[in-house]
Amino acid sequence: MPINIVRFEHGDRTQWGVIRGTRVTPVPGTYVTTGELIRHTSLVELAAHDGDTLSLSDIKLLSPVTQNQQFICQGANYRQHMIESGMDPDVKTYNMIFAKAPSCIVPANSDVVKPRVVRFLDYEIELGLVMRKAIHGAVKVTDDDLHEYVAGAVIVNDFSARDIQIPQMQFYKGKSFRTFGPVGPWLTLLNIDDIAALKNLQLKLTVNGEIRQKDSTANLVYGPAETLTELSGVHDFEAGDLLATGTPAGCALSVPSPAKQRVAALLPEKKKWDMFMKVQSARRQYLNPGDVVEASIRTADGRVDLGVQCNRIVAEV
Template sequence: MPRTIVRFLESETSSTAQWGVQFGSRIAPLPLHANTTGELLAHHWDALWSIDESHATLSLAAMRLLAPVTQNQQFICQGINYRSHVAESGLRVEDFPFNTLFTKASSCITAADAPVARPAHVRLLDYEIELGLVLRRDVPSHTTVQPDDLKHWLAGVTIVNDLSARDVQLPQGQFYKGKSYRGFGPVGPRLTLLTVDEWKRWPELRMQLSVNGQLRQDAYCAEMIHQPAATLTELSGLQDLRAGDLIATGTPAGCAARAPGKAVMFVMRHFMSDATKWRLFMRKSAGNPAYLQPGDCIHASIRTDDSVIDLGVQTTAIVAP
């Protein structure tokens, strides 16, 4: 069975985060010290699995849950990694044989139920539900990771919402800036550690995101183009990877941002300057009610259909700055 790890405060006035294992509606606090997700996974792996339900003395409902990935960890992202999202973006899969990689500022990581303030200058705030992979250990340079090796390198999975200011990201070509404002990375509510057999089921995980009760995104992780083992292999040849680092693996169709029709796309590409193209994009997008507004509430979940692997539910309220 999966093991559910939570990071929490015992009260609103507490300043010391604790780690625990969730058993149903109760938490078994872990008698250990780990300031970061990396420290927890690198130095206390056996303790995470050895504690049992008899130690679950705390009520989950009475605790304030924090993001299970701490803000010191790298926040690495994959873009256009789902076929349906490629199509709704007006692109073709065959034109993107490469893995699109970028980063978000780790300071944007926030709790799964924390309200997110839409910056005053942002009008096109979008959502992206994503499966988050959390590294179990450091990955040496130029490591080849096979699909059957995931349990060795990855600790578990969590829910990520890659909130994005499209009016910054797209016209300015600023992925990092448009996706890194504080609060733009809800993570959690928990980190779900998987066994060897459960790692084989990651393609069965179903991602669902709704806004104000309206289902917007609904897809299985099997649709992923560049899959975890290949991505870990490529990243290890590019940069250092450390225990506790987070990789967000891309989003499926259903985002607020949509490409115009093929005829319009042809005209924009061949007969318009970039300035004109983006001016028209902003004008048309301003009337799109799917973009997030203060007062909106997002619900995001990831689980297998039999609920054997269940990453919980994020509930994110969008508020005014």
């Protein structure tokens, strides 16, 4: 069975614990980073922990991925999201990869701060995978041995400032403002029998109760095994690093058709981006202070349940 692990503050201590219902069983030992916890514990050991428990209401949940870990992301990785972005998933032959600053990682239910310089704040629910071990060279990862590389899964919301990301061509900058990376509420550790569930997780995101995104990881274009195979030829991973696997259709961002994109490419730079800003300003889906974004990921039968994130959008003070 999957095990849900939380990182939390209680009194003056930061600890890890196994969550069961509304109670948390603290894990003995001090693990400063996610990688340390994963390297020095096992599913069997964690499942066996019992004894005194704490109520969820008496602790403060932190992100189960610590800020010293890499935060790597895939873009346009669901079929319908590709289509709404003007791409053909059947002919796209590359995996779109970028990074977010680890400093944007915050606990699952944190307020998300909309910076004063940002007009178009967008949401992106994503399945996050947490690495089990280091990768320091090219490897061939398959579905059969994926469990050797992936320790577990978390909910990630890749909040994005579209007026920074798109006109400035700054994925890193537009997606890395502080608080733009809620992770958790917990890390669901998976054993060899659970790992196949990664292909059948249901993702749902609502804004003020209205469903905006709903899809299944069955519709990922590039799955975890082939993505890790590709990335292993580029750079190193460490245990505890985070890979966000892309978001489904339904974001606030409005992408023009391929034909309109070709026309826009011929326009002077200022006019092109003035048109972009005009189109986006008509989109009611963008987030504003006071909006509440809720995200959940689970299997249909509830065997694997990554929990629920709830983020309130607040203005920068």
